[in-house]
Amino acid sequence: MMKKKSIDEKIADALDIDLDGEPKEEKHIEKVEPKEISVDPKLKESIDRRSDYSLVRNNLKDIISTGQSAIEGILNVASEGESPRAYEVVSQLIKSVSDANKDLLDLHKKMKDLNKEDTFGKQSADNITNNAIYVGSTKDLQKLISDSKKEADTIDAEYEVIDGESGKPDLPRKS
Numbered sequence: 001m002m003k004k005k006s007i008d009e010k011i012a013d014a015l016d017i018d019l020d021g022e023p024k025e026e027k028h029i030e031k032v033e034p035k036e037i038s039v040d041p042k043l044k045e046s047i048d049r050r051s052d053y054s055l056v057r058n059n060l061k062d063i064i065s066t067g068q069s070a071i072e073g074i075l076n077v078a079s080e081g082e083s084p085r086a087y088e089v090v091s092q093l094i095k096s097v098s099d100a101n102k103d104l105l106d107l108h109k110k111m112k113d114l115n116k117e118d119t120f121g122k123q124s125a126d127n128i129t130n131n132a133i134y135v136g137s138t139k140d141l142q143k144l145i146s147d148s149k150k151e152a153d154t155i156d157a158e159y160e161v162i163d164g165e166s167g168k169p170d171l172p173r174k175s
Helices: 007-015 041-081 084-118 138-153
Strands: none
Touching: 041 084
């Protein structure tokens, strides 16, 4: 029968040591030199840009929410004290929060423009524009259009004529 291992033996096996605390024979472990990982500079720049965008966006949102709560507080003070200076501070805070909102929208626009620059070299079907210009008189244009319609109406097919016994096709006779 197999003997059950004690807790101490299980721990010693897991830590790869003898029960008396001495390390077991060291196994030959081949050391592997770490390889330097190279990152595409464009990818790194794109990642940095996204993280900066997120950071700035979060900061602007925090500024806006803090400004809104400050406006509420100072507005209460201004309405209770009816001090012109307090109302002036309220108007400055409102302007600051409004500017932060505009900055947030500008940030989105700038990020969109930067993303367009990334895909500038990759032309998609949405970006292709074909312009055709006709130089000539109206009469020439109408002739060109009518000729193209005639060609479209014409059926180009090969056919073979099969004559009947009499050489004429059978037609219904009038009675």
